[in-house]
Amino acid sequence: MSYSRFAIYFIPPEGALADFGAAWLGWDVVTGRDVVQPSVHGLRDITMTPMKYGFHGTLKPPFRPAPGRSFAELERAVADLAAMVKPAVSDGLELTTLGGFLALTPSGDVSGVRRVAQACVRELDPFRGPASAAELDRRRAAGLTARQDALLMQWGYPYVMEEFRFHLTLSGRLPTHDIARWRDVASSHLPDLPKPFVIDQIALCGERGDGRFELIHRHALTG
Template identity: 35%
Template structure:
């Protein structure tokens, strides 16, 4: 296997492993440091980190880690291609080769973002309609590029997806693409919390609204190949994918 994580070790890979294509901020950016610290884990180095202390949460005997268990497992990211197993006969190296070729075709840009509530969780999202449309186009391009490499979801996974309230359009997308939140149903977001109550959501949003101006626009200059080695295991960043052949 030619895919090596940042720690120099090839990610564990079996027939049950899944890959995903995520947007991630540059390794040396304030956005990467802030997001990884918030989620208490660097999925590239494997390092455990200390989450920031929010006095308003401490007053309620709560902390950031207790409110962000799900995004901690996935790592700091925004989904472009949702986790999936490889199609029959496809190897992780073939996925990585396709991923690097896809990334070379992309052009870097910056994205104005804000902290907001998406349903019951908190996320970083595009601050403008134009920015949201740009990310939708990027994700759609990735969807078409990686579709031949992704296995269709199992019947169990399909039933699990259908157990939530999908729209008719989302059901169509699930049947065609194996995932309901693609193309016109795609929403770029970098998840910061679990599903939480409204007052806690507002505390997190208020804190992040003080941070976003200091971090500046989000640099959309690369993506990353992530791997879930085993069901329920933390996702690891297996390879960064710089846009436009940038090193």
């Protein structure tokens, strides 16, 4: 399988939360297969955007490979990084609204989560191809701050480093009047959320020819 882009994600381990996420979005990023969604009117519509990525928390945003760097080199670099980074622990996960979409976000002290994400962004950046002018324009159309624009130029994405907020996405952007209803629907389907919430592994994922992301390899954080 050849991949057009790669990303570093946190993918929940096998269990109730992972099963919920795969079913809710209709795509299992671990197996690379469609999953039957719950019979909820409109669910397919609100999950069309996050579906292609699968249920995950982004640590290093999707990137095209840098010229001259091989897939094998990237795989080794991700494994080496995981061996240097310590796991992160926060109080738990909670259902929140973030920028108009539903997501699960960590509660309590998130400095460890941010530390893991910053290491992924920084240490693997040599494998990231430069952003195109069209990509830069698309990001800037969202209305970036000066700092976010600087991060975009340095790291290829504006919401990294101190602008980063870890989240497991559950929907696309929702109309304001629909947010409360969809929060109730999501709450009714959620399993018990982990307490504490632990990130003790990272996942190298790739974008397939059909635009869907799938897991390539997980690496335990053993630093």
